[in-house]
Amino acid sequence: MTIAPARTERYLLAPDMIADPYDHLDALREDAPVQWSPLHHAWLVTGYDQIMRCLRDRAVSADRVRPLMDAVPQGARDDAERAFGILSRWMVFNDPPQHRRLRQVFQEAFAARAVARYTAFTEKATRAVLTRKAVPGRTGDLMADVAKPLPALVFARWLGIPPTDGPSFWYWNTRVADLVLGTAQEESEYRASLQALVSLEDYLGDLVARRRAAPGDDLISQVLKEGRVGESVSEEEFVGMLTQMAFAGGETTSNLIANTVLALHTRPDQLAAVRADPDLAQGAVEETLRLDGPSKMSIRTAARDLDLDGRTLRAGDRIFLVTAAANRDPARFPDPGRFDVTRTGATHLGFGFGAHFCIGAALARLVAVSAVRTLVCERPGLALAEPDRLAWQPSLLNRSLTALPVHY
Template sequence: MTTHTPVFTERYLLSPDMIADPYGHLDALRDHAPVHWSPLHHSWLVTGYDQVMRCLRDPAVSADRVRPLMDAVPQGAREDAERAFGILSRWMVFNDPPEHRRLRQVFQEAFAARAVARYRAFTEKATRAVLARRATPGRTGDLLADVAKPLPALVFARWLGIPPTDGPSFWYWNTRVADLVLGTAQEESEYRASLQALVSLDDYLGALVARRRAEPGDDLISQVLREGRVGDSVTEEEFTGMLTQMAFAGGETTSNLIANTVLALHTRPDQLAAVRAEPELAQGAVEETLRLDGPSKMSIRTAARDLDLDGRTLRAGDRIFLVTAAANRDPARFPDPGRFDVRRSSATHLGFGFGAHFCIGAALARLVAVAAVRTLVCDHPGLTLADPGRPAWQPSLLNRGLTALPVHY
């Protein structure tokens, strides 16, 4: 009797069914070839845990992707792009060592766990205030708009030192910058709006840095300025550019993490009951969401020089997709990888990256997400999903975020 090996058929990762649920296909791709050249995406797709870890450690794999972002801008919007992409070039996430290390060190103390812990009381108070205002029992609403977006915005604005009166403009600019960086801007008008928003955000934060020099406060900008590295190891222009990265990354990632965790728990009654019985397991729920259905599906890299990976030769200049959404479900690393288990421990997931580019804001994102999830689960036992069917997800190659999460409070 002859047995036939199933033929693997590649799928476009931005097709509607892949946006809705990419995981079955990504599992099949990882099983087929954890390092796979995709003519469809003009990229290498790296889906195995060990292979992704190798790329995250290898200096031959570069994080510099400002040029590909610029190449995606429609010709008609290029005249607006020069300053905006100069700002992006100062984001440490788009720099390789030693530049990355130099830029990151400016924020190292401010992002340390002990520094972030100072915001615990404020975060818990803000969580209760947002829920009291937006999650009234008996009301139907959108948990994403009611809680998951405004809560991180409130905490991150306080942390950065953004005056409340400036909040609406600040978060509008952040939303438009996300469209540019995450690839959701499509039309020329959308690119123009995103490029201008990044310039406006940079101008605003530059003025705020000048204000904090004259009038220090209890916030991130003031803390870093007090440490004396701005003007020494980095220029003020570099510092302001990096602040635009902090502003963009904090709100978007944490909002999606909160909403994805609430969805995961409310579609798994046994795990929801476990967190209600032991509120400290809210931390485990957030970590398991980061692994199984986190706010980031992949990151983009480029081969800085030829390298061998899993028997495949990646040429200098080749684009590489590090598909952490697949690596985090690798059965070689995670027992029963498709199961959501709030008590899972030991294996290191890649939901916040790894190594030099490990998310510098991970401690703050975790603080906010855990506070929100614990309060929603334990103080709002009547919370249910209003539409338990298939949720709608943002059409993005890189991030995994809901467009809405209808609930009954």
């Protein structure tokens, strides 16, 4: 079948697309929810039903370690072998049945009832961060003051990272994010990211040994106690997956907090609704995940030829599952461009779906809702300082502000 290229093609990393991609993504979906992009050398899948089909179809593979490795400059390749071996153990880059085997090790620890144990700690940490950083009357950066340190506190406590190790641990995570999210550009940045991933694995391997000798009240100790490490997964696989947990938790939740605060403070009616009923903070977080969430797309590969919406995708083709477009699909969401904290109905794809649904969703929601509810209800003077001068990180995958200046 002849490939029909996108008729409204734009480079998704162009500055205006980074600032606001949604009109263009809507146009792509309306033109054809599955279309080939010569510019990105990938299929752009923008329709809700079409993405759901891909997320259920084993012909669509999540294994993208090789494309990540191919992006590394030649001069940094000598540092890459071990680092990409670690990435190959991330369950997010594995397909069933391997993915299921790896994920089951963490299933109990991530269950809603297990995460709920951290509610009191999260609320206490939220107020501590706000007391220290969000002092009424001062101006600051909500990203640096609240959105980044709060998830760091909670996730470090959850993983069992001693406070004295925090600075190194979060530095490594930041560098790993540069690699995985595609923001590393120069050879020196790739080298720093690759070395950070190796250092993170070394550190977590040592921490596992310490927790085996002296268990604590944390994720690592809980999983070790269940006895699956060494049986259903190897120790090497377990430590490799911990590097994924360490990377994924803070980045996604930080962006979710900041994006929700921005969404509410640019929509006075929705802000007022949450202040009148603090339980609607949950609805605000869900609407942000749908309308302007931390993830814009995920990348897949066709494991074999498949037909999708009348298009023939060939084995080896790259596929961009543009959830940021699917979450605004009018076929699934009435008045899809409206931010409505009371919205019910179709499930958004902000945390994915099916086998690859984000395993940390419950913990991310817990932290984000606590932060949003406390900021909205206990900081009534909070206001955006420069709403017309916001900048976003250049990334195909994530939606992240560089800063969020506010008056506390």
